[in-house]
Amino acid sequence: GAVVSQHPSRVICKSGTSVKIECRSLDFQATTMFWYRQFPKQSLMLMATSNEGSKATYEQGVEKDKFLINHASLTLSTLTVTSAHPEDSSFYICSAPQTGSGYGYTFGSGTRLTVV
Amino acid sequence: AQKITQTQPGMFVQEKEAVTLDCTYDTSDQSYGLFWYKQPSSGEMIFLIYQGSYDEQNATEGRYSLNFQKARKSANLVISASQLGDSAMYFCAFPFSGGYQKVTFGTGTKLQVIP
Numbered sequence: 001g002a003v004v005s006q007h008p009s010r011v012i013c014k015s016g017t018s019v020k021i022e023c024r025s026l027d028f029q030a031t032t033m034f035w036y037r038q039f040p041k042q043s044l045m046l047m048a049t050s051n052e053g054s055k056a057t058y059e060q061g062v063e064k065d066k067f068l069i070n071h072a073s074l075t076l077s078t079l080t081v082t083s084a085h086p087e088d089s090s091f092y093i094c095s096a097p098q099t100g101s102g103y104g105y106t107f108g109s110g111t112r113l114t115v116v
Numbered sequence: 117a118q119k120i121t122q123t124q125p126g127m128f129v130q131e132k133e134a135v136t137l138d139c140t141y142d143t144s145d146q147s148y149g150l151f152w153y154k155q156p157s158s159g160e161m162i163f164l165i166y167q168g169s170y171d172e173q174n175a176t177e178g179r180y181s182l183n184f185q186k187a188r189k190s191a192n193l194v195i196s197a198s199q200l201g202d203s204a205m206y207f208c209a210f211p212f213s214g215g216y217q218k219v220t221f222g223t224g225t226k227l228q229v230i231p
Contacts, residue, residue: 095161
């Protein structure tokens with residue numbers, strides 16, 4: 001079945017540094033990738049939608065300059081958290097629609113970011 | 117705008133018993149789909165079941181079934197013969213209208229299966 005590989009699974013970084021999270025579609029072409037953020041014991045909140053070859057669409061309230069999203073190819077989408085601060089610590093997860101199925105979504109395994 | 121409500125923040129169920137997790141939604145669309153996902157403590161999102169609004173029968177996938185009541189706008193997940201491995205967060209999810217689009221997730225229900 002369709003697989004989205006997300007790396008890293010866990011990352012600890014110092015405040016002020018940047019962190020890049022990658023999501024790769026392994027056996028299908030992901031023209032669209034959704035990026036979610038999840039705080040402990042809360043639901044997934046959509047941050048942005050990336051489309052291959054075009055600018056990402058950000059949800060209201062999400063800082064575009066802080067959360068840089070790039071969708072450089074049909075198999076790779078990246079989220080870069082710039083100048084990370086402790087309040088950016090969260091679980092980030094990507095998801096791609098499964099082309100052809102009409103309704104399926106494949107999720108990455110998630111990245112737990114801790115900013116110290 | 118679509119809205120999803122899960123009113124049960126936490127549920128307990130005895131092993132081997134059945135449990136129902138509630139989900140109601142609000143939409144003005146005539147054609148739509150609903151998903152249920154399981155999220156164990158590891159964080160991964162596991163697809164469980166899908167229901168289309170025009171599907172004539174309630175969806176079933178192994179031990180998972182949907183009690184879909186379109187008129188009441190509810191899509192409750194029924195897990196039969198609960199197992200210890202079913203302990204997890206469960207999210208009802210609703211795509212925005214117009215094909216496979218960005219998805220809105222409910223607040224989730226934490227299910228704990230008791231031996």
